[in-house]
Amino acid sequence: MSIEHDSEDEQLDAGVDTRESSVFSRLPVGEERLISILSPIVFVLLWEATVQIGLLPEAWFPAPSSIFVTLVELLRDGTLIENTTITLRRLLGAFLLAAIPGIVLGLIMGLNATFRAIMDPLVSMLYPIPKIALLPLIIIIFGFGDRSIIVTASITSFFIILLNTMAGVLEIDDVLLEAADNFHAKGFQKFYKVVLPGAMPLIFTGLRLGLGLALIVTIAAEFIASESGLGYFILNSWQILRVENMFAGFIVIGVVGSLLTIGVEKLGDYLMPWRETDTIR
């Protein structure tokens, strides 16, 4: 055992990765960007070509060009806008209904060992149930329509927000809490200036995952419990055998999902400018 340890000089250049070998291969940045732009374009072109020469059956996989025409048409006549608005309204309702109690109860579970001990078994019992399975029961209670969809989606989203918020509090580094105590942070000040910012990164992870799940469940619930919204629109396209409409619906859901995720991430970056930006999220 050495009493003086002087062997940490190699950390001087820690910011620069100078390692040559690795289990995964690396590309120069420019090359990587070029490939990632080209790959979807090539994919769409290949798709178009295989449909045009008759390799892919058009009845199941319409050509990208005809999907695009349908998409523009459906946007112009308002069908897609209307259904998207309805779905977004339900999604927002479900998300708020999940996020507010999820964060509040998650914080309490993180801070209070008794409350955590009470809630833990309940949460671990309910969390693994795929909440969409509850939809029939929820329809019995809330009826056909908005309320059942919102409730089902919000229950799904609630648990992931709750658990991430609790973990956010529990995983605050002990030394930060010691520092807070040592510098006489007390009560609400300690909560607001140490616990809350400390838990924020994981709270946001919960919100991002919760929003994604809520979108999935909203769409799925709309298949069954509604005659409006993007889920219904897609199901209805199947019933009337308009496959291009179905694909137009997929595209809108994809765009909505990505925009919402990016939105939550941007909000996180805005609220937490102190986060290291190169972390994997």
Added chain:
Amino acid sequence: MSTTPSSGTEPAITATDLGKVYRGEHQNVTALKNLSFSVSRGEFFSIVGPSGCGKSTLLRIIARLIDATTGDFQVNSQDQGRPENSVVFQEHALFPWRTVQDNVEFGLEMRGVPKQERSDTAQDYLRKVGLEGFENLYPHQLSGGMQQRVNISRAFANDPEVLLMDEPLGALDAQTRFVLQEELLRIWNEENKTIIYITHSLEEAILMSDRIGLMTSQPGTLKDVYEVDIPRPRTNKTRNRADFNELHSELWDSLEEEVQASMELRRAESQ
């Protein structure tokens, strides 16, 4: 070699018979036993000992982060409004969500010091550690050495009766550590603070301290207290002095037994 300071000044802190027992499920572990010492005002007092000897436990008791099982200590405060102690923690103890400036202001902010005053105080200490111009950066944008400068500023800015330092330079590379040792000495000299300094480095302890308390391995208690008679100001060149090296080998002879004992103990525990 006494447990009280030689100079006749009033002690800043006096600890009597401190003990700490951690109650485990199968056995109790005595981390500290009969530990007494006294540090006079403005003194730089270091505590060295083998790893696991309870140095950090002792610091956490003095910092009032944990309670002692037995014994007591007293900090003589000159000024009632002043905090009793502030800790410079080992590493990763800066609030990542606060800028350098806001981290240094933290203690003052919690005590309700007005904004302008705490901003000036923080600026003052950041200048002293050479971090002017870095006020608005976040901790993750700083090197380890810069982070510890902020950590040190945060404690000094809080203007406590006693500063407690828990191996503040232990995680730094050798060159950075040398630079920060001199800086810390310079600030201590300007501020005339009482410092209790935990370290595992004998060199560091000799370079910085007025007196060094050497701890035994578990249960930790003070084995001996050594006066460091090397004149100040001390710099990194001080390491080359003959009396520096004499004291180093004297301390090491004593510490080595404890290191051996601590290793024996671990070997026994792991079997």
